[in-house]
Amino acid sequence: MSFPEPTDPGLPAGLPAHGQLDALYADAYRELRRLARARLHGGGRNTVLDTTALVHESYLRLARHSEIAFEDKLRFMVYAGRVMRSVIIDLVRERQAERRGGDVAHVTLTTQLGEHLPGDAGEAEILRVHDALEELAKLDPRMAQVVELRYFAGMTEPEIAQALGITDRTVRRDWQQARLFLAEALR
Numbered sequence: 001m002s003f004p005e006p007t008d009p010g011l012p013a014g015l016p017a018h019g020q021l022d023a024l025y026a027d028a029y030r031e032l033r034r035l036a037r038a039r040l041h042g043g044g045r046n047t048v049l050d051t052t053a054l055v056h057e058s059y060l061r062l063a064r065h066s067e068i069a070f071e072d073k074l075r076f077m078v079y080a081g082r083v084m085r086s087v088i089i090d091l092v093r094e095r096q097a098e099r100r101g102g103d104v105a106h107v108t109l110t111t112q113l114g115e116h117l118p119g120d121a122g123e124a125e126i127l128r129v130h131d132a133l134e135e136l137a138k139l140d141p142r143m144a145q146v147v148e149l150r151y152f153a154g155m156t157e158p159e160i161a162q163a164l165g166i167t168d169r170t171v172r173r174d175w176q177q178a179r180l181f182l183a184e185a186l187r
Contacts, residue, residue: 020069024076025059032058032080035154039084049091058083074155078163081153089130092123132185136178142166146174147182 025032036054049057061083062068070076137144145164149155155163157171164171 021062024070024073028073028077028080031077035081036084038154039088039152054084054087057087061087074159074163077153077155078149082148085148085152088126092126096123128186132182135185136181143174143178146171147178150175
């Protein structure tokens with residue numbers, strides 16, 4: 001499948017074709033934008049990315065691994081949700097490193113100007129959630145997958161159950177336990 005014309009709000013233009021990935025991406029583009037909008041909602045003016053940038057950056061990362069074959073759209077959405085999470089986390093870390101000066105020598109300010117600069121609480125929260133999710137994955141990988149699929153891939157309980165090969169009831173139980181764990185970890 002080839003990319004749509006630049007006037008079409010579909011795939012990013014000017015990139016090499018990747019067969020199955022292009023077809024799945026084109027089919028899921030609106031869902032991916034909805035998912036990206038939901039992931040970025042609440043970021044206010046300090047948002048790391050906009051919806052289109054997140055979806056397109058996710059495509060670029062997926063295209064780097066074009067050897068990956070997806071059984072169906074559901075499996076593609078699972079993987080795309082993980083890639084979106086990765087994109088957000090990487091950009092937040094990059095911005096925080098830039099704020100700390102990157103490779104520049106650190107100098108302590110003697111004025112109170114720093115107290116009035118806008119904070120990066122939203123980005124810090126994203127990293128805290130990511131770290132808590134990584135900790136949960138060490139304790140119970142399936143539970144972490146449920147959270148990832150529900151939050152980052154925007155999947156419903158039946159879709160998660162189908163993707164992981166478990167029952168809806170197990171998904172609900174894992175979701176409840178994971179929420180408790182994450183709430184405690186984020187205190």
